[in-house]
Amino acid sequence: MSEPGSVIRPYGDTTGDGMVQVSFTLPVPHTKHAEGAAAQLAAKMGIDPALVVHAKAMGPAFTFFVVYGRVNHLVELDRVRIVERDHPLLSPKEANLAIRKGLRRRLAVVGGCIGSDAHTVGIDAILNIKGFAGEKGLEYYRELRVVNLGAQLSVPELVTRAQQERADAVLVSQVVTQREAHLVNTKEMSAAFREAYPAGRVPLLIVGGPRFDESMAGELGVDRVFSRGTTPGEVASYLVDALVTRRPGRVVAPTSTEGNP
Amino acid sequence: MSEPGSVIRPYGDTTGDGMVQVSFTLPVPHTKHAEGAAAQLAAKMGIDPALVVHAKAMGPAFTFFVVYGRVNHLVELDRVRIVERDHPLLSPKEANLAIRKGLRRRLAVVGGCIGSDAHTVGIDAILNIKGFAGEKGLEYYRELRVVNLGAQLSVPELVTRAQQERADAVLVSQVVTQREAHLVNTKEMSAAFREAYPAGRVPLLIVGGPRFDESMAGELGVDRVFSRGTTPGEVASYLVDALVTRRPGRVVAPTSTEGNP
Amino acid sequence: MSTRSTTHRNRPALDLDPVAVRKARTLARRAGRPIVRLAQQHTTVSVERATLRLAGLSGADAEGTPWVNRLVDAVRGDTGIEHGVCLPVWHALAGGAAGDLGELAAKAAVGSVRFTLPQGRAAVRARSAATKAVTAGLKRIDSRRCERERLVRKWGDAPRTPWIYLIVATGDIYEDMPQAQAAARAGADVIAVIRSTGQSLLDFVPEGATREGFAGTYATQENFRLMRAALDQTSAQLGRYVRLTNYASGLCMPEIATLAGLERLDMMLNDSMYGILFRDINPVRTFVDQRFSRQVHARAGIIINTGEDNYLTTADAVDAAHTVTVSQLLNEFFAKEAGLADWQLGLGHAFEINPDVEDSFRLELAHALLARQLFPDAPLKWMPPTRHMTGDVFRGYLLDGFFNLVGAMTGQGILLVGMMTEAVVTPWLSDRDLALQNVRYVMNACGNLHEDFRPTPDGFISTRARQVLAESIELLEAILRHERGLLDAIADGTFGLMKRPADGGRGLDGVARRADDYCNPASELLEAGSE
């Protein structure tokens, strides 16, 4: 799709026009000077010309702006960083088969929402039979033994249960992101596992949630991060690849590639 | 209001959080790679972290994105460039008085929409008695003789009428901006006047319209540019300042200042 | 539009006095009659050029001046147009001045032909030759109309009403085409290609494919052909005939109407007074051109869209509501007189009340229902908010949603989709996609709300509708009180606050009072269609 060096621009109504829409609030009263300030910010974002098409006072100290204009940046398609799936997408059938063949035992998967987060719909979408987007959840896979620990789970609790269940993989969901709660909790979690397990024996750590950046696995100390719109099949396929295809137990770093998908 | 060096950031829900909203279309099919491309553009705009919160395919070749995130630019309030009003805002009464006193004759003002632009509401808002935003239009000023030439006026026509009417000031409106029609037409207009009049005798040239950047007067070869939400009073006050307070006839460059309003 | 005319029948009925309704129509007829007579007594350069186009003359010279202009100007120089150009032209051909119209125009352009008015048998011969040529043109239009009907049967029609009407306006026909196809795929039933600003003031129709319009794309025969072909391709894929719209209004109404018929456009913006009021085109010129162009539309099976929305962009939508109704009544009269059927009357109105006005939504409902009930069999064209749209695109998107809701609740026939960027730019691809999503939500979620919507006979909505109807009657009476009726009313700013005297405005010099021996086979053949 994108041959090396190929660049594109945003599209308003003509190829290459580079048009974008922006809105933001500045903590200043609504004056002509404030509109100039909005234009300055737009300019710093690379918008030129920038049209401040709307400015509205919100109380005495804040002003809301809508800006339209042409952004002068180029999108370099061959420099796009995304976390690739470097393994096949398996059907439940294929996944079960691979596990039975490769492992001769069921995989134990433990999952839940840690910290004060009570948003279980996401993890349930991955784990429960009901599933998500038409795909059955992991509980549906004969060769997966799924333990769903639910919400507002403390990290120590999670670690203990993982040990009891002799978990091959631990799936954690974090939906609340205010004050980076999701990052803080995830780091605490991965640290706790490294502490509780002998090096190299740590179960596969997977974290997910709508506001995660999938390329952050390294930073967070987990093996893989899943974000918005993940489907159970994607998770199952990854589990098989990481725990069966590659040496079981081995911690796999996410392959973050440059370039074409 | 803004002491030198004072900087601010956009405000989401906490002082200094720098949060902004952006939307744009990229001419690529909706794939994971496309979402990466959107994130790249956001990054180039200075948004970090950038959350691609919405991506929607529009046909096979385009994708629409909504991005939220923290922009790392600072708004330097004392570096905001705006065109200041460096003269008093006069009431019709005061304006009339100033003209009668300073000039001992009525000022002749000729106005219209040039080129193919047929948007007269804007210029009418400035010229017609009815006025705008509660302010009476220039026709209401006893000491102004206003000739409204209406829409879709050719530049030569405008010049001739200006000469016939011995216009002190010419007011031109441009609303359609597609393909920079407003800039092109304005430059053509100012050039024609310089051609038709002896140097220094050119009437005061004023252009207005919702999408003009007021700091462009120089570039466009006009004396003053008025934009979104201009009121007749602002225009009258400027006319008095430029044609009466300062030496009549003299062409005044717009004062474009740095710093506090 | 058969589907539609049934769908709206079960719409909530306002309690209107049938006598008042009849009275309003009668007054409109009385105001319109003299205008029709005026139109019958005059011809214009554009009417004559349209006639030559029907007779098969097309193309332009090196400077891009169409041959029809060259030829008509030459004839006009020699004989004037008051007799019609047909007699002099076919007389010249008969005299061997040239082998065909093209060659004749070329020679005329360089002044190597002189035109004279044939008499007696020569005149008879010229007339029948001209009639033969013009008839061929009308036949082409007839066959395009049959073709449309065939394709609608073959591919299927719009799935429901209102038809979803979307605008493209890049200025470049080659950008327009993919955007129009994308819009159709996304659900548009009708695509309108906005014209470049100011084309309505050109006294000729540009030639060929064009790429450099301002805020719109030039209306040319080739652009019509290209876009219709692009939409046919998409229609076939979608199994749904997607209609194409352009603009007739302006100095070339008769010619553009003719080209639309020849290229199978499906709708045309054609208002009896728009050119006068919003483009300062001479009233007589406009009325003459308007009648001829509507006769052509009638023949071509094209649905016209009138421009009442424009009034509300300069006048207040509450104060001037009755001017919209009066204009609709006049447009209806002129249209029917020109031979158009009810299903061809896309009478315009718009959601332009200041949203800050108390009960604004219910006022919109009242106005929309009034139009719906006054013209039960016309595919009303419901147009979105524009003047109260601002740079606040979120608010704009919301307003468009409530505009869509009125459309759904009042059984409008054609819904011009509003764009959240109305106050900012000509629509972006994404604006259109978001706008269609908005329409889809409202139609799908609230499409049947009208079943539960029952304005009480003397409630706010019915009362408002009756008031607007009453004011319309008063206004029509006021118009008739003028010495020269409608012409004077237009002169003193009755509509859209513009004053347009009958002897002012552009294009007057292109008007001529028909001589007794005026001959125009096109007019004659088209009159057949008229009332």
Next chain:
Amino acid sequence: MSTRSTTHRNRPALDLDPVAVRKARTLARRAGRPIVRLAQQHTTVSVERATLRLAGLSGADAEGTPWVNRLVDAVRGDTGIEHGVCLPVWHALAGGAAGDLGELAAKAAVGSVRFTLPQGRAAVRARSAATKAVTAGLKRIDSRRCERERLVRKWGDAPRTPWIYLIVATGDIYEDMPQAQAAARAGADVIAVIRSTGQSLLDFVPEGATREGFAGTYATQENFRLMRAALDQTSAQLGRYVRLTNYASGLCMPEIATLAGLERLDMMLNDSMYGILFRDINPVRTFVDQRFSRQVHARAGIIINTGEDNYLTTADAVDAAHTVTVSQLLNEFFAKEAGLADWQLGLGHAFEINPDVEDSFRLELAHALLARQLFPDAPLKWMPPTRHMTGDVFRGYLLDGFFNLVGAMTGQGILLVGMMTEAVVTPWLSDRDLALQNVRYVMNACGNLHEDFRPTPDGFISTRARQVLAESIELLEAILRHERGLLDAIADGTFGLMKRPADGGRGLDGVARRADDYCNPASELLEAGSE
């Protein structure tokens, strides 16, 4: 809410069978009775702590553990709580163990006091001392209630219904205050301070002003005081009493309810089953705490908000519509039993139907009207779309507009304003401003549309409403078929698809069966208010 209860009376009536309505209420009563008995037979650590708070004990030790926790835990260690903490505590005071409750708690914390259960005259003395102390607390609550009534008279009440309810959720009380004041100035009638995630799972109420909540701000007595003072200041400026809301639900319902009464909060989120279903709090613990907290709310003149909206975030809003109705009926029963009046019942429901569902808007109307008609005198709390909101903020803004429209058309009492960024972030200042603009437009433009809205007796809307009512009756009957009725129904996932066994969940260890000599002056004094 007198204004409201009148406004909605003239709302379009659904054609519901009064017999069915009565039946539904009777079934709810039958399902609720055993739960009330259960509540009367138990006490919890939180009930006991609330009692001490009423008696005037506040503050916390160096680690931030509240003195009420210290004291109750100590007593519990020595005598258990089944007799209530009052007898042991005031007996100790009488015995000179300490000069006041604070000192006693401090000593108890370091284990330097032993608690025993007084007998005979000693018991009588302890009881009357305790009653005196607790009565003083209730008097403080009474005076705050009078104060509210006085201020509402002085400053004036919300100008119309629905009351506009806005959320602040920065996590920092000092950011919350200016934002709440801005929201009030912008038109909010009610401000809700969202709690930090997980506070409901804390078995103590944090102390003091807090600045570090996650996605919300801790509910503390000091935060309550600060915010109420900030809103009083703004109310005075605006000449309109702006109400303050917080959350009671969780392990500390009785205490938070008490603090709310003491700090003159005006509304509290208080659902009879939310803690059980959405926070896995033990059912018995919840029902006991819930009853006590509602008795306090009743006394304090606080309007409760129930949480039926939550069901629809996990279950489908069409399939599970009847579970909302059943929960409303149960909440109504428990509320009235605890002494709350109709005007204090902010029963919840929400606009959560998948917007892609055909006729979704009319389904929402049907559900909203059903609630309106089942509870004609309750200030229903109408909550915005959340789960079907996406990152497409434009679409979200539109959906919120149609949510507002349902609110306006069906006479809701409290309208929780939806945010276009629902799927993205906790609301920004600008989201709130845009949201209020949305509400203002809809109320102003369509506020009276209900006059023209007449669902036909056997039309889509009435039929749907009847169906939901019928399904509710079936469900209630199914609940009653369970051996232990509601408790078993909750255990097998009848509500929100969560299975919550009566012997599972958090906080069970804080529950004790009351001994025959159980003594709690607070309960006794509050029972007076109950049915």
